[in-house]
């Protein structure tokens with residue numbers, strides 16, 4: 001630390017805060033990236049769903065592309081992004097509105113990660129079995 | 139060059155008193171809609187991906203079955219409006235953070251607004267003009283209840 005003109009100490013590197021470095025910052029980076037990804041998915045998703053207004057054949061053709069194994073992995077990634085964004089969104093709300101929220105923001109980040117792992121352990125095997133058990137017909 | 143930094147406890151100078159504070163309502167909206175969206179989207183994903191054969195069971199007949207029920211019509215309408223406005227407002231924040239030129243910013247914000255309005259109108263029309271039993275379509279592609287009509 002150096003003594004500045006005001007006679008107080010200035011750290012050489014900014015100390016970690018709620019927003020800079022470590023869990024506080026990375027949780028925000030992930031929240032931003034997942035938010036953008038979900039937004040673009042939703043644009044495509046509303047367009048593909050609107051095929052039900054063209055014809056049953058058109059809708060089934062589009063939705064069958066969601067049923068191949070590669071898309072199955074993509075859907076797993078999409079759900080992973082949503083589950084993170086949703087749980088971390090609740091953490092953000094608690095930081096803002098709960099009197100002890102800022103104090104426990106780091107603990108809450110790890111709670112979010114824990115809940116995320118549990119949810120994905122429940123989701124991913126089941127979804128992937130649905131996707132891969134029918135590979136190659138039926 | 140020395141820069142003066144205001145004392146953190148100095149009374150702030152800009153005080154707004156007139157008009158609706160839209161940024162505040164946007165902030166509240168992001169939180170309120172987020173909580174509702176968590177329930178709506180998790181429910182959507184559960185019913186469409188985890189029940190029965192999950193994604194393998196989704197086809198025209200599946201959608202026909204769901205949207206013959208006002209419950210799922212309202213569910214999807216709420217999800218559509220809340221998610222598009224939440225996502226659009228979030229994208230607005232991000233554009234405001236990164237777009238440095240006024241023109242880029244205006245163009246991007248305009249594109250977001252157009253996308254949000256277009257998707258809400260299209261999605262709402264699709265839900266409420268949907269016909270689960272279109273005439274002339276092969277019966278095996280339609281929900282089973284169409285046969286009895």
Ligand code: HEM
Nearest residue numbers: 032035036038039086089092168172175176225228229231
């Ligand atoms: C699943 C339930 C959801 C919850 C609990 C949630 C919660 C939140 C919260 C609390 C914020 C922060 C707002 C702020 O800082 O003022 C936020 C930002 C955002 N959300 Fe969501 N959200 C959800 C779903 C969605 C969906 C479906 C989309 C896309 C359509 C989306 C896109 C975004 C974007 C783009 C941001 C801006 C991120 C940023 O400024 O860094 N969110 N969300």
Ligand code: HEM
Nearest residue numbers: 042046049075186196201204214217218221261262264265
């Ligand atoms: C891979 C995951 C997903 C699948 C397989 C899926 C499937 C479907 C299906 C079959 C429909 C037709 C109606 C219904 O079933 O209720 C639908 C509609 C809809 N979904 Fe999804 N969905 C997925 C993810 C999502 C996500 C993450 C969101 C929100 C961000 C979302 C938002 C919507 C909306 C708003 C509608 C109504 C669209 C309209 O009004 O035309 N879906 N989805």
